[in-house]
Amino acid sequence: MLPALFHTLSRRAGACLFAASAVLLAGVATPAAAAYPERPVTLVVTYPPGGTVDVVARLLAPKLSSVLGQPVVIDNRGGAGGMIGGAYVARAKPDGYTLMLDASNHAQNPALHSRMQFDTLKDFAPVSLLLRVPNALVVTPSYPVKTVADLIKLGQANAGKPVYFASAGNGSAQHLAGELFNLMANTRLEHVAYKGGGPAMVDVMAGQVPVMFASMGSAWQHIKNGKLRAVAVGGAKRSKAAPELPTIAEAGVPGYESYEWNAVFAPAGTPAAIVEQVSRALAQVLKDPVVAEQLAGFGAETVGSTPAELDAFRRAEIAKWKKVAAQAKLSLD
Structure with missing residues (x-):
């Protein structure tokens, strides 16, 4: 009986030692995580x-x-x-x-x-x-595109008179937003890459390149002061900042989202x-x-x-x- 009792006590002691060790280890780890951040x-x-x-x-x-x-x-x-x-x-x-x-x-x-x-x-x-931030389809105010359907019509015709769109550069978010539009709307808009979104937008406002799939973040002020005309937004739903603008998806390119x-x-x-x-x-x-x-x-x-x-x-x-x-x-x- 004594050996059995000794074995039981040994097991309990081992379990207690393991539990105590775990608590000690946790006590070491927890303050380190809880202290974050300790510097800038x-x-x-x-x-x-x-x-x-x-x-x-x-x-x-x-x-x-x-x-x-x-x-x-x-x-x-x-x-x-x-x-x-x-x-x-x-x-x-x-x-x-x-x-x-x-x-x-x-x-x-x-x-x-x-x-x-x-x-x-x-x-x-x-x-x-x-x-x-949804991309916004914006155009030079004097450009004869007032709807997504207008741009699709021009972009599909492309008969000797290409429609150009500007972006912040090759591979930029605006470039890919335009290429996504081409694929989904079956258009052939031609890309013009700039060295940055600022120069691209300046040329769109001046009419050098008529179209841009710009970030609302950078285009919104120019839209409000009339230097750009917004045609539609690229989000899945209308923007709270401009609820009057349709989404590109609802205006003629179902499923478009950028x-x-x-x-x-x-x-x-x-x-x-x-x-x-x-x-x-x-x-x-x-x-x-x-x-x-x-x-x-x-x-x-x-x-x-x-x-x-x-x-x-x-x-x-x-x-x-x-x-x-x-x-x-x-x-x-």
């Missing part, structure tokens, strides 16, 4: 200062700093359609102190480049889809607890009435997704634009 957090913006992505970053950073309790420092690393900043973040230490605010090219670059310095899906941990979007990512391997913490903080920031009002002012639809929702969204976007690039025979290699 760097938010790498993959586009230069002054553009829409940078404006969004500078709007959100002070609010995010308040929620996290540490400064959020913006580091602009623009160039190569977001890939310079992306390469930097992909190599950063995965500790939550380097985050990346990226845009639609995050999902479009893999469709256009067979060789990149990073793997979009493997090298970044999704944190939160912040917002989506957004420019912003999202936050962390280097792959960043602890899940930190990713979740930042994701919740961003969702809180986006609910701030001042932030929401300013974003809605240029047609942005705030989201504030979970990491899993952003992962599903980016995978769907990558698949969509790979299909468009293949059908339109687009490549930047």
